[in-house]
Amino acid sequence: MSNTAKWVLGIVVGFLALGTILVFLVILTIIGDREYDESTSTSGEKIAVIDLKEPILSSEETVRQFKKYRENKSIKAIVFRVESPGGGVAASQEIYEEVRKTRESGKPVVVSMGSVAASGGYYVSCGASRIVANPGTLTGSIGVIFQYLHAEQLLEKIGVDAATYKTGRFKDAGSPFRKPTEDDKRFFDQLLGDVYEQFVQVVATERKLDRKAVLKYADGRVFTGRQAVEWGFVDTLGTYEDAVDIAAKLGGIEGKPKVVKERKRTSFWEQFWTGAAGNLSGIRDELFRRSVVEYRMTIP
DSSP states (O other), X not given: OOHHHHHHHHHHHHHHHHHHHHHHHHHHHHHHTOOEEESSOSSSOEEEEEEEOSOBSOOHHHHHHXXXXXXXXXXXXXXXXXXXXXXXXXXXXXXXXXXXXXXXXXXXXXXXXXXXXXTHHHHHHTTSSEEEEOTTOEEEOOSOBOOOOOOHHHHHHTTOOOOOXXXXXXXXXXXXXXXXXXXXXXXXXXXXXXXXXXXXXXHHHHTTOOHHHHHTTOSSOEEEHHHHHHHTSSSEEOOHHHXXXXXXXXXXXXXXXXXXXEEEOOOHHHHHHHHHHHHHHHHHIIIXXXXXXXXXXXXX
């Protein structure tokens, strides 16, 4: 075989191989593009499980599921599995309100706390009909936090100067380009104080506790599930399976309940980019999404 023929054959083989790979990737993408799949049939009386297993940056997905299952007459109760150190104040409040609305609509909501359900993770739990925690669950952390980087000295060392033009003295409060003033500190004390009071009020109201009893432990401390039961912040100790059984009883389901849970199917490209860019995404969240007032447990 001549060199020209070998060269042409190589090109053809290369194109065939490339085409095969592209077809394979398209098939994977099509298979993965079905966003959700119910884990059980739609017949009979069921319990729905909603997972919150991440820091609370957005409420949209959790709220969507609560609305969906609240309107489904075959769903008699909801188990809300919470494994979260908390997060944004507004997102936590929106989820709490949806949990409360579901409970008040007559559909029981039972929270099953995982390893961590603290700060905003505890806040969203307060709207439930019943809260179940493991003895070693880390919960509580009732408080508010606001953090930001202060880079003024670093910028001076590398010869970078920042200019700010504003219309009010508090417009750049929390700026990383200058030191906080005494006025800034008083401003943030008032701001965080109001948001903190909202948290305390929700806990006192939902847990039917005296405000002074809540304030005794609402200093940002984390406590165990066993301590939480003793102090009135959680109803009972138990596992996820115990929470399912409690939900079945509250929903009037006899025997072993059927469980419905959304399974998100990610596409090949989502899995690829999630793995490749996971660390960069984490850095982005730390730098850009943390500069807000949060109901969040501080993790060392």
